[in-house]
Amino acid sequence: MKEEGFRPAIELSDLWAGYNGQAALEGVTLTIEEGCLAGLVGPNGSGKSTLLRVILGLHRPWRGEVRLFGQKVDRARRLLGYMPQVELVDWAFPVSVFDVVMMGRYGRLGPLRRPTRRDQELVWHCLEEVGMTDLAQRQIGELSGGQQRRILIARTLAQEPRILLLDEPFAGLDAAAQHALLDLFNEVQAAGKTLLVATHDLTCVAGCFHHAVLLNRKIIAYGEPETVLTEEILNATFQTHLLLVNVEGKTYVGHQ
Amino acid sequence: MSAISDLTAYLTDPWASEFMVRSLLALIMISVVCAVIGSFVVVKGMAFIGDALAHASFGGVAAAFVLGGSVYLGAAVAAILTSLGIVFVSRRAGLRFDTAIGVLFVGAFALGILIVSRQEGYIVDLFSFVFGNVLGVGQDDLLLIAVIGAAVLVLVAAFYKELLFTAYDPAMAAAAGLPVAAIQYGLLGLVALTVVIALKAVGIVLVVAMLVTPAATGQLLVQRLHLIMAVGAGVGVMSSVVGLYLSYHADVSASAAVVLTATVLFLLTFLFSPRRGILGLRRPSILMEAGEGYGSPR
Secondary structure, eight states, X not given: OOSTTOOEEEEEEEEEEEETTEEEEEEEEEEEETTOEEEEEOXXXXXXXXXXXXXHTSSOOSEEEEEETTEETTTOGGXXXXXXXXXXXXXXXXXXXXHHHHHHHHHXXXXXXXXXXXXXXXXXXXXXXXXXXXXXXXXXXXXXXXXXXXXXXXXXXXXXXXXXXXXXXXXXXXXXXXXXXXXXXXXXXXXXXXXEEEESOHHHHHHHOSEEEEEESEEEEEEOHHHHOOHHHHHHHHSSOEEXXXXXXXXXXXXX | OHHHHHXXXXXXXXXXXXXXXXXXXXXXXXXXXXXXXXXXXHHTTOHHHHHHHHHHHHHHHHHHHHHTOOHHHHHHHHHHHXXXXXXXXXXXXXXXXXXXXXXXXXXXXXXXXXXXXXXXXXXXXXHHHHHOOGGGOOHHHHHHHHHHHHHHHHHHHHTHHHHHXXXXXXXXXXXXXXXXXXXXXXXXXXXXXXXHHHHHHHOTTTHHHHHHHHHHHHHHHOOSHHXXXXXXXXXXXXXXXXXXXXXXXXXXXXXXHHHHHHHHHHHHHHHHOTTTOSSSOOOOHHHHXXXXXXXXXX
């Protein structure tokens, strides 16, 4: 609550959810403010993907409530943009880069309506934002790992969301591609959008994100990275010993 | 001179008889519908369910035969019930999809055999549905193929973007607010209808080839779903024409000749396709860009 004009973008209250009777989320309560770049951190199986799926309305919680800008999620679905994990996408599917980004428009278009000129222009604009206009007619299977993330982000942007939920966008990227992606997130955030990014990359969250959410079925901690990323909290989250190193004001996280 | 007139006769003779023209028209329509639906089948790996629905429809065909109802209606009911049953059982019982397919389609097929085994004398007519008898397609069959085929194509055109999005990325489509379950059931229904109109012409055993082979040939050549549909339709129509000539001049089963022609076209494409053919020029574009294209032309 540092800035003026604070508005909650995502409000979760006492969310319980799981699969086949196994709880994946146990009473998650969390508020993320508008215009925030928040990192969602936790070990495998900590419920990061489940949390994103519940916010998206893809998975029904056992109890609890999701509100987006004060509205219930089924009314506010259009405020959301979603980028799934890259491994979950069928890259052999016969569609072009342009087709995939255009799919971001389909939810808004509704049935029986063809994309308009405005939709086309918006898709080109989103491709431009992620620097992929040259590859618009490529089949998606021909893209590199970094390019794959970029078109999925372009598709997310084409949804014209106010909130972006991104599942593991950094996984499998080299350092240069990670930095380029992070710059892109900063641009999107500077344009007034709210981002919630599930990631394993603690160093990245420590250095570049406004807020960190530490999740292990429950919220272990939430706040600015400097205050939240302590050894004590990290060890409570990951249930293993992690090492924090501070070099010239930057925090690095590693294993012992 | 006589060589030319021989050739002309060779090419025109088959179309002098009305039943040959009817067969050709039926096969052309079936080819186009099968290529459009088959493209979804191929990219989603649904070949098994296409085959299963064809076999399951035999239960309906046999029942309709005995009860004296419309064979097409029987086939459609059996195929649609089986496809709904497959989705229902696999979801509720937590079984893998192909397990549910394996259980239910053989059950419906066995029901057909059971019914037929009580009948004597009708079996020859029934067997035209098993092995296909395109030359026996009548005026009413033709009308039915045209009407149902047109309906399938109109539905695909109207809901193309929903079908495409759901086939490509169901989770994302659901997140965007599309009714994914309804669209998936709808696609299965379209596969069932396509199988039904292809039944009489190519038969239960061969119908999956009409669904899969031309679209698979398209997938070797082009990289957008609607282009796969177009190439698949072309391959299907070409196979129909060539197959009917073969059938007429060599006096072989028309359905088998059409399917085999399509198979040969697929194999030729597989050998010589510029993109994926094993003898064609390879062009792995990412690697080429990185300056390490190892696929040198052979």
